[in-house]
Amino acid sequence: MYLSRVEIDVNNRRKTKDLTHLGAYHNWIEQSFPEEIAANERQRHLWRIDQLNGKKYLLLLSQEAPDTEALARYGVGGSVQTKSYDQFLNGINDGELMRFRLTANPVHAVPQPGKNQPKIYPHIKVDQQKGWLIKRADKLGFELIKKQQSETIEDVNDLAFDIVSRDWPRLARKQSRGAKLSRVSFEGMLRVTDAVTFRQTLVNGIGKEKAFGMGLMTVIPV
Template sequence: MFISRFRVNTARSGARRLLSSPQPLHAAVMSSFPGILPSDRPAPAAPRVLWRLDQRSRAEVLLHIVSPDRPDLTHLVEQAGWPAAADPANPGWQTRPYTPLLDRLGAGDRWEFRLTANPVHNIRRKEGEPRKTTAHLTPTHQMGWLLDEKRQQRLGFRVCEKPAERRLLPEGTTHHRRPHPGDRYELTVRDTRSLSFTKSRDPGSSQGRQVTVVTATFEGRLEVTEPDALRRALTQGVGRARAYGCGLLTLAPVAHPAPRTP
């Protein structure tokens, strides 16, 4: 497994085209692997290619990729990078082995995390109608999606709770006396977006099915409960819409470890 980072040159027209829709960016990411054909579908339990865009500012957009094989991002450098500055020592992106981090995960470890996901639920608007997959639109409901106990068990972690002295309100409640996950947990929704684009078999065609994907970017702190399950989440993705930049969970060391609650 490998993890890669590519900085997008937002001043280039090729970059603006790639950033305009998840579909051309997905195609560009998948073209980084000569051994993968467009028709290939990963086995359900196999590691897959995951990607995520992190926009730190208007001019700083980072593309992160986790993949079973080492990617060749030369075409992205040519379209949306700084090709004149590339050389063998610095080709325009960074790739490093991911396995060392995966191997060191242990129960009880704490990590900072970032995840862009497609939080959805199945609802029935009227009695007798089939259930319909619908996106969560508010930060509170999006947090509730990630904090779902069964989901966290499947993913092999739990989101850490804030110490009582860091909560703004008693017991993490709002003035309506309802639990508020943003006050109780080490969890924030940094960005919510609604992406609408045309899904077509032909990348150059404007004809196709209209697709809308609501994404939420979560940041917070987690504790590992089941290392094998978390490894699966890190290499297979979390939730739906993984072809459109959702599902990539990444970890970073905790900058200032907090004392653990009993």
């Protein structure tokens, strides 16, 4: 696995004028793997947009290293960085305390009378969005730890994580009704409970709409 990052050249509107919807970012990612396109064998690429110290970055996790020139298409010159992720993944152990960041699409399924398939709706409220992650943590190989001052966990605010941004980016330019996706970014502390499962979580992502910048979790050991 490879983890790559490029600073998006937000000050050059002529260069980045196409980046007005999630579909454009998806296309940028796909075009950064020309060998996959030639072989007609597309791999899943997890990615997200990060804001850091006034700068905007594209973060990308992929099975193979991307083409540096293609990844730099909308980036600041010389800002592309790619490194192997395998050593880090293999070094994760049970019980390890980590700081995490996750951008995801929290949704829930509502059964429809007379239909076999439920309808998918986004979670709107902050507590619902936090609860979405809390409910999935155990199966994903980690636990969200409580705040130091919280002896018991009575609600979502007793846990050491929070939502740092929420928005509704447009999915594609030509969507007739302007379809948008709920995008929520979480930051906080977690403890690894099952290292094997947790590694797969980092590699496979969390939740839906992974092709459109959702699901990528990154962690830093504490």
